[in-house]
Amino acid sequence: MKFVIENFGCQMNDHDMERMSALLIDGGLTCIDDAQEADVIIVNTCCVREKAEQKFYSRMGRLKSIKAKKGTILGVTGCIAQLEKRSILDRIPFIDFALGPSNIHKINEAVERATKGIPSFDFTENGCSTTLLIKPINQNSGVKTSVTIMKGCNNFCSYCVVPYVRGRESSRESGEVLDEIRGFVAAGIKEVTLLGQNVNSYNKSSGDISFPELLRRINDIDGIERIRFVTSHPKDLSPDLIDCFGALDKLCEAIHLPFQSGSDKILELMNRGYTKNDYREKIAALRTRCKDMAITADCIVGFPGEDEKDFFDTMNLIEEVRFDNIFSFAYSPRKFTRAATLPGEVARDLAMERLHHFQDTQKAITIAKNRVMIGKKVEVLVEDISKNSEEELMGRTRTNKIVNFKGKRNLIKKLVEVEIIKGYANSLKGKNPNAKGGALC
Numbered sequence: 001m002k003f004v005i006e007n008f009g010c011q012m013n014d015h016d017m018e019r020m021s022a023l024l025i026d027g028g029l030t031c032i033d034d035a036q037e038a039d040v041i042i043v044n045t046c047c048v049r050e051k052a053e054q055k056f057y058s059r060m061g062r063l064k065s066i067k068a069k070k071g072t073i074l075g076v077t078g079c080i081a082q083l084e085k086r087s088i089l090d091r092i093p094f095i096d097f098a099l100g101p102s103n104i105h106k107i108n109e110a111v112e113r114a115t116k117g118i119p120s121f122d123f124t125e126n127g128c129s130t131t132l133l134i135k136p137i138n139q140n141s142g143v144k145t146s147v148t149i150m151k152g153c154n155n156f157c158s159y160c161v162v163p164y165v166r167g168r169e170s171s172r173e174s175g176e177v178l179d180e181i182r183g184f185v186a187a188g189i190k191e192v193t194l195l196g197q198n199v200n201s202y203n204k205s206s207g208d209i210s211f212p213e214l215l216r217r218i219n220d221i222d223g224i225e226r227i228r229f230v231t232s233h234p235k236d237l238s239p240d241l242i243d244c245f246g247a248l249d250k251l252c253e254a255i256h257l258p259f260q261s262g263s264d265k266i267l268e269l270m271n272r273g274y275t276k277n278d279y280r281e282k283i284a285a286l287r288t289r290c291k292d293m294a295i296t297a298d299c300i301v302g303f304p305g306e307d308e309k310d311f312f313d314t315m316n317l318i319e320e321v322r323f324d325n326i327f328s329f330a331y332s333p334r335k336f337t338r339a340a341t342l343p344g345e346v347a348r349d350l351a352m353e354r355l356h357h358f359q360d361t362q363k364a365i366t367i368a369k370n371r372v373m374i375g376k377k378v379e380v381l382v383e384d385i386s387k388n389s390e391e392e393l394m395g396r397t398r399t400n401k402i403v404n405f406k407g408k409r410n411l412i413k414k415l416v417e418v419e420i421i422k423g424y425a426n427s428l429k430g431k432n433p434n435a436k437g438g439a440l441c
């Protein structure tokens with residue numbers, strides 16, 4: 001049987017998709033790209049934003065007609081499945097199975113039952129061990145991979161549905177994480193990204209070692225060249241963790257540190273647990289450790305109660321910090337969350353107007369920062385052939401910026417020095433000073 005997984009959402013979902021693919025392949029199924037040709041289509045869902053949810057339901061409408069024509073097995077996994085539970089059948093009664101994120105290890109069982117006409121619905125919380133190992137498949141030619149070290153969240157930011165669908169925080173035992181990474185190194189992996197909804201609260205309340213100590217131990221593993229982690233909460237960015245930057249040679253000089261708003265009033269309504277000034281102080285401490293550290297973030301515009309001054313404070317913060325990039329969104333209310341009941345709704349037109357102003361300003365900052373790199377020589381880990389051109393390779397700097405440059409295919413999976421010659425909004429163009437030109441091989 002052939003299967004397709006269509007994925008929506010964050011890096012945790014990407015990782016879950018990898019895990020399901022590995023399990024299905026082990027179960028004898030073949031992974032393909034074309035939904036029209038598939039016997040099984042699984043949609044791995046995200047409910048963090050209204051737009052992703054709308055896209056999911058409209059996609060399911062189109063998949064219904066494929067199922068009607070070909071009898072394709074249709075399954076839904078991930079956060080919408082967990083949030084809606086059996087009521088998901090009210091809108092999409094034609095699906096064969098639905099599994100919450102903690103139950104994706106039952107994917108083969110659900111497919112097998114569907115072939116016999118038996119539906120499966122499983123939304124047990126914490127049903128899946130975080131220890132579930134995966135093989136590094138489909139992950140950029142095996143040069144990098146991600147490892148889930150914790151899952152869930154205890155923070156209950158007022159706008160966020162994650163604690164309701166991914167459950168409370170739980171961290172993996174460090175020995176198991178280290179063994180998994182050693183296994184990846186033996187398979188040729190050079191870069192590892194540690195994943196968690198709130199990765200820097202790893203083992204916060206209990207557990208064997210702290211997150212900084214885990215980083216130190218990974219840094220000692222021979223063969224690992226680069227370490228990253230995502231996503232960090234500003235309130236859990238401890239001085240010990242900040243000190244790891246610059247001190248651990250394999251820890252890349254890049255951090256994703258969502259601030260969500262530059263207004264203390266809105267941060268309090270969001271239940272974020274820090275002020276604008278706390279955030280600025282953390283950025284200053286990071287830049288003291290690593291002057292050219294890349295800093296990216298998330299921000300929500302148009303949160304209930306946001307007035308002109310609050311928005312001005314947010315704009316002020318992005319102009320002051322000069323982030324390398326920001327994922328920004330207009331607020332949309334989510335089921336079960338406290339923010340959905342807050343007064344002071346910002347009209348959609350106004351929220352979109354603010355968002356466009358925000359994004360235009362940030363885009364200019366991103367391009368300016370990328371152009372500052374022109375003429376610099378940087379270390380690039382080459383991942384693959386570039387999507388732009390068969391003649392180019394694509395890799396990333398330690399600061400996680402995409403670089404496209406001409407080079408021979410035997411450079412894939414290698415660390416090379418590249419001189420930056422152009423800076424765009426989403427990538428850099430470079431040249432390999434050692435390349436002699438000629439045909440790609």
Ligand code: SF4
Pocket residue numbers: 153154155156157160161162163197198233
């Ligand atoms: S820290 Fe806040 S925004 Fe992040 S997953 Fe937890 S509740 Fe959601």
